[in-house]
Amino acid sequence: MTCGAPLDVRDKVSDSGWREAPRLKDMTEFRFSASTCQVEGELVPVAEITLSPQDAVYFEHHLLLWKDESVPLSSLKTAGGMKRTIGGMPHIVTVANGPGRIAFSRDSPGELVVLPLHPGMELDVREHAFLLASHSIQYSFVRIKGLANMLHGGSGMFMDRFITAQYPGLLMLHGNGNVLERTLRPGEKILVEPGGFLYKDSTVNMQAVQMPLKTGFVKHSMYLAEMTGPGRVGIQSMYVHHGAGE
């Protein structure tokens, strides 16, 4: 399995250690299982999947841009439907089976992040950021622990969790703006604007912390997401600002 990243470019790493996700070249094609994915466009990229008969992908149903008439659709059973609905997450996830072609895109300028998952990996993704996943990846959700996260954290009550058991799989996300990634060492912490959080390894602990800001006697509530390593953290440069906890 490949991820389509160009091999003829140098790593772009900022002085503080954030590495830019490689921007996929237009019409880049890569394989997963017996199927292929082609990325088209660079402003709001489209992922066009050519599914082989034994493969399937699942996605939030409103992301479908176009499809061959012959591609069958079914719904994926998701646990915790009521909780997901209350949390604003899609409780309907659609499955497209091969053979045939189907294409997906989200609705804002940004980048597609291709994350091939090896067996035994767990990845948490902010809600409404996942574009599609191959059928070998298990899909669930996690509640962000702590009341503060719910009320002030800004990244919602739930995150999507993607788990690979014994087979590898392909996960594609859409990040708004540019996407950067950093690997935290065990115990290393970083504060992230909750709206900018995109994904993290499940080994990274995330919780909301309040910043002690005051103007004279007026106290301002500003909450950030504190990430504690070890593991990868991905952020996006364009987001809804969640700074005020009024």
Added chain:
Amino acid sequence: MNTYVCRYCRQPSDPSQPTCPLCGAPVDIRDNVSDSGWVQQPPVRDMARIQFGQSHCQIAGTTVPIAEFNLAQQEMVYFSHHVLLWADPATRMQNMSMRGGWKRMMAGMPLIMVEAHGPGHIALSDNHAGEVIALPLQHGQSIWVKEHRFLTATGNIRYDWNSNDIWYVTGDDNDQETHYPMGQFGDVFTAAERPGLLLLHAPGNVFIRDLKQGESLLVQPTSLVYRDISVRVHLHLEYPRNMGFAFWSNRHDYRNILVRLIGPGRVAVQSVFERPEDMEMIRNHSYATRHRW
């Protein structure tokens, strides 16, 4: 004799220029074609010039491009008033007479069209990251454009608008609502007496495909940008196979409301589209096909 035809605007053009003088598309690039046959509309290069009549248009910027016009004497363009970015004081502007104002207002279409007459400079832009698409129209050629994609057209292009006849009704007997997933009306532009230039703006990236006679494709209704008049379109409702839901799940939540495009002709889609709004049961609808997997 010049036999070069631009791959994007389909008009006889000049291959010696870096960009097509009629639509601004780069000449010196290879087609970006996906495996399924979609051709990516190449973004108009920054500062590319497009000639029409005695006037020209220059496209500035690449993320939210601006169309800057240098209008010659006795030439004019028209546009919806909200896309005006700046204008020379010398450029004469006036209202364009429009029929069906009430219907246009009720359908959410722009009510006021402005004419800008040369000589003078004027610049227009939409407010989405996306692409400007230049479509030179030959004498007698017509094209259908989805509402709100129109940026501007030269004065010799006739502007009309027709009902799309793509709709469905939800709600109960007392509170019914009619939905128009592709918009209630579509714009139709025709080069009436002589060739003209039509400029559109589409959010995201744009892809073009030529459908053969009888070839069909299912697309999101709001992703359509334009299509040849020869391409037929109707509603298509698709229901995924239910793999088992909890009791609160609504069986309409996961349906797909698509449109089927049937060739022959050219169609263009954009990679940004609106999410479907409504998940209630459909009581009535325009002609549609259904598929339950």
